[in-house]
Amino acid sequence: MDAIREKSKKEIYILGIETSCDDTCASVVKNGSVILSNVVSSQNEIHRKYGGVVPEIASRKHIEVIDIVINEALERSGINFDKIDAVSVTNRPGLIGSLLVGVGAAKAISYSKNIPLVAVNHLKAHIYSNILKNPDIKGGFIGLIVSGGHSSLYFVDSDWNIKEIGHTVDDAAGEAYDKIARYLSLGYPGGPIIDRLSKRGDPYYIDFPKPMMDSGDFNFSFSGLKTSLIYRTKKYKKLTAGKNIPSLAASFQKSIVEVLTEKTIKAAGKFGVKNILISGGVAANSKLREEFLRKGRENNIKIFIPPLYLCMDNAAMVACLGYYRYLEGRFDDLEVDVYSRSDI
Amino acid sequence: MNILSIDSSTGRLSVAVNQNEKLLSETSDYNSMKHMVNIMSLLGQALSRARLTIKDIDVFGVNVGPGDFTGTRIGVSVIKILSWLEGKPAFGIDSLDIFALGISYRNISFITRCLKKNIPVLIMPCLDVRKGEVYFAFYNLTSEVDRGSKYLARIGTGGRHYFINKEGKNILVRNCDLKDLLNGLTANGVLKIPDCGSGYRNPEILIGGNCCINYGKMLSDIARQNKIFNLDKKTAYPIARHLNICAYFNAVRKVKAKNLIPVYVRKLVPFGS
Numbered sequence: 001m002d003a004i005r006e007k008s009k010k011e012i013y014i015l016g017i018e019t020s021c022d023d024t025c026a027s028v029v030k031n032g033s034v035i036l037s038n039v040v041s042s043q044n045e046i047h048r049k050y051g052g053v054v055p056e057i058a059s060r061k062h063i064e065v066i067d068i069v070i071n072e073a074l075e076r077s078g079i080n081f082d083k084i085d086a087v088s089v090t091n092r093p094g095l096i097g098s099l100l101v102g103v104g105a106a107k108a109i110s111y112s113k114n115i116p117l118v119a120v121n122h123l124k125a126h127i128y129s130n131i132l133k134n135p136d137i138k139g140g141f142i143g144l145i146v147s148g149g150h151s152s153l154y155f156v157d158s159d160w161n162i163k164e165i166g167h168t169v170d171d172a173a174g175e176a177y178d179k180i181a182r183y184l185s186l187g188y189p190g191g192p193i194i195d196r197l198s199k200r201g202d203p204y205y206i207d208f209p210k211p212m213m214d215s216g217d218f219n220f221s222f223s224g225l226k227t228s229l230i231y232r233t234k235k236y237k238k239l240t241a242g243k244n245i246p247s248l249a250a251s252f253q254k255s256i257v258e259v260l261t262e263k264t265i266k267a268a269g270k271f272g273v274k275n276i277l278i279s280g281g282v283a284a285n286s287k288l289r290e291e292f293l294r295k296g297r298e299n300n301i302k303i304f305i306p307p308l309y310l311c312m313d314n315a316a317m318v319a320c321l322g323y324y325r326y327l328e329g330r331f332d333d334l335e336v337d338v339y340s341r342s343d344i
Numbered sequence: 345m346n347i348l349s350i351d352s353s354t355g356r357l358s359v360a361v362n363q364n365e366k367l368l369s370e371t372s373d374y375n376s377m378k379h380m381v382n383i384m385s386l387l388g389q390a391l392s393r394a395r396l397t398i399k400d401i402d403v404f405g406v407n408v409g410p411g412d413f414t415g416t417r418i419g420v421s422v423i424k425i426l427s428w429l430e431g432k433p434a435f436g437i438d439s440l441d442i443f444a445l446g447i448s449y450r451n452i453s454f455i456t457r458c459l460k461k462n463i464p465v466l467i468m469p470c471l472d473v474r475k476g477e478v479y480f481a482f483y484n485l486t487s488e489v490d491r492g493s494k495y496l497a498r499i500g501t502g503g504r505h506y507f508i509n510k511e512g513k514n515i516l517v518r519n520c521d522l523k524d525l526l527n528g529l530t531a532n533g534v535l536k537i538p539d540c541g542s543g544y545r546n547p548e549i550l551i552g553g554n555c556c557i558n559y560g561k562m563l564s565d566i567a568r569q570n571k572i573f574n575l576d577k578k579t580a581y582p583i584a585r586h587l588n589i590c591a592y593f594n595a596v597r598k599v600k601a602k603n604l605i606p607v608y609v610r611k612l613v614p615f616g617s
Contacts, residue, residue, distance in 0.1 A: 052612055052613040055611075056612060056614070057612060058413075059413070059417060059610070060606070062417075063417050063420055063421060063605065063606065064425075064603075064605055066424065066425070067424050067425060067428050069427070071428070077371060081429070096414065097413070097414050097417065100380055100414060100417055100418050100421065100560075101417055102421075103380060104380065104383070104417070104418050104421030104422045104425075105421050105422070105424070105425045107383070107384050107422065108421070108422045108423075108424075108425035108426045109425060110389070111388075111398065111426070111427040111428065112383055112398060112425070112426055112430060113429065130556065184437070238593045251542050266445065334382075334384035334385065334388075335381045335382070335384070335385060337378075337380055338380055
C-alpha cells in the first residue's frame with residue numbers, strides 16, 4: 001500500500017456511503033485524507049426509548065433519508081458527481097435491512113454515473129479512520145476496534161495483510177455499556193453517559209472482575225462483568241443509591257478499560273510492533289483514551305486514536321478505504337451482496 | 345415517453361421498460377434471497393433488450409408495497425437514487441393498484457361483457473399481509489371520467505377503453521373476519537363501499553392478489569357461497585409492466601411525484617411495547 005500511495009499524483013475524489021447500523025452517513029474525501037464533507041444522520045433519538053437499535057426501525061429510517069444525506073455530502077463538499085472517481089460503500093458486516101439501503105443507492109450511483117463501485121468491510125473501514133488523519137502510517141501495527149457491535153483485535157503486517165487475533169466471545173464493550181446504562185435507567189447510548197458520570201466517581205469503589213485478563217489469548221468477554229454488576233447491586237441495594245451511581249459507573253468503566261488496554265498492549269508486545277490503532281465508538285471514551293495514551297508512553301508504543309467524530313460510524317472512513325482500493329484497481333461488480341457477518 | 349419500473353416487493357424481482365403503454369421488455373427472477381445481487385443486471389438487461397439506455401428513461405416507477413419490507417426497500421433505494429441522478433420523476437405505486445391493474449387485464453373480456461350489459465364490475469385485489477390479516481380495496485371501471493379525475497389507469501381492447509378508479513380506502517381485516525365483512529358489504533345484492541358514498545347493485549366483483557396463495561380455499565368458499573364474488577387465482581404476483589402503466593398514467597395526469605417511501609400496513613410496535 002505504501003508503494004501504491006507513491007504512484008498516485010492525480011487528485012482522487014471518493015464518495016463514501018455507510019448504512020450498516022442506525023446512522024445514515026455519506027462523505028466526500030479527497031486523496032484518502034482530506035475530508036471535504038462528512039454527513040451523519042443519527043437515529044439515536046429514535047432508538048433511545050427502546051434502549052438499543054431496533055433493526056426494522058433503522059432500515060425504515062435509512063430509506064427515508066439516503067438521498068438527502070448523499071446530496072448533502074456532495075453539496076457541502078463543493079464537488080459534483082462529475083468529479084467523483086468512485087463510490088465506496090459498506091456491505092458487511094451489519095444489519096441486513098440497513099446495509100441494503102446503502103448498497104442499493106451505491107449501485108444506482110455507480111450505474112448512472114458510470115464510476116467504479118467498491119464494497120468495503122465496516123470493521124476494516126474503522127481501522128482506516130486512523131489512516132484518514134495519519135496517511136503516513138506504515139503497515140506493522142495492532143488494531144483494536146471497540147464499539148457497540150464489535151470488540152476485536154487485529155494484527156496488520158508490513159504488507160497490510162489483516163489478521164484477526166482476538167474478539168469478544170459474548171457482548172461487545174459498547175453493548176455492555178448500553179446494557180448497564182439501561183439496567184440503571186441512565187439512558188441510551190450508555191457509553192457517553194457512563195463516561196460522564198465516571199468523572200465524578202471513585203473507580204475503586206467496587207473491585208469488579210477483569211474478564212479474561214489472564215486467558216492467555218487476545219479474546220474479550222464483557223457479559224460476565226455486566227452480570228457481576230447486576231448481581232452485586234441486587235444484593236446490596238445501597239450500591240444504586242443516587243450518590244453512589246458515579247462511583248458504580250467509574251468502577252465498571254475501570255474494569256472494561258483495563259482489560260482493553262492491557263490485552264492490546266500485550267498483543268503489541270507479542271507481535272513486536274510499536275504502533276497501535278484504536279477505533280470504533282468506544283474509542284471516544286475519555287478514560288480509554290487517557291489509559292491508552294498513558295500505557296503507550298510507559299511501553300514506548302505510539303497510540304493512534306481518531307478524533308471523536310471519526311470514532312462513531314461515519315462514511316469518511318469508508319471513503320478513505322475506498323480510495324486505497326481504487327488505487328489498487330480492486331473494484332466490485334454490481335452483483336455484490338450484503339452480509340450480516342464477515343471476517344475482515 | 346419511456347418508463348422503467350422495478351418490482352422487488354415479492355419473491356419475484358422484475359424490471360420492465362415501456363414506451364407509453366407498450367411493453368418493450370421485461371426481465372425477472374424468482375430468487376427472493378438474491379434481489380440485491382440481481383437487481384442491476386436485470387435492470388441492465390431490460391434496458392438493452394429495449395435498445396435504450398438509462399438516459400432515455402423519462403419516468404421511473406417502483407412498487408412501494410405493501411409487500412416484503414426488505415425486498416421493497418431494495419427497489420425503492422435504487423429507483424430513488426436513479427431518478428434523482430437522472431433528474432426524472434419517479435412514482436411509488438401501491439401494490440394494490442398494481443394488482444388491480446393485473447386483475448383487470450387478465451379479465452378484460454369478462455369485464456367488457458359485463459359493462460356492455462350495464463353490470464357494474466369491481467376489482468378487489470386482496471393481499472396477505474401476515475399476522476393473520478388481509479388487506480384489500482375496491483376499484484371500479486368506467487368508460488368515461490371527469491376532467492381532473494384521479495383514475496389509476498386506462499385499459500381497453502378493440503377500440504373500447506375503461507378507466508380504473510379506486511373507491512374508498514384500503515381495508516385491513518383479520519382473515520377470519522373477511523367472509524362476514526364481505527357478506528355484510530354486499531347484503532341484499534348491493535355493494536356498499538366503506539368511507540365512500542358509492543353503492544353498486546348486483547355487481548360482479550373480481551378478487552385476486554397474493555391472498556390466492558395462502559387463503560385460496562377461504563376465498564374459493566366466499567366466491568362459491570356469494571355469487572357476487574369471482575376469484576382469479578392466477579394473479580398472485582404483481583407484474584412490472586403494470587407498474588409502468590400506473591407510472592405512465594401518473595405522468596399523463598401530471599401527478600406530482602412525491603418522496604418515495606415504502607408503504608407499511610401497520611404501525612411498528614417493537615418488542616410488543
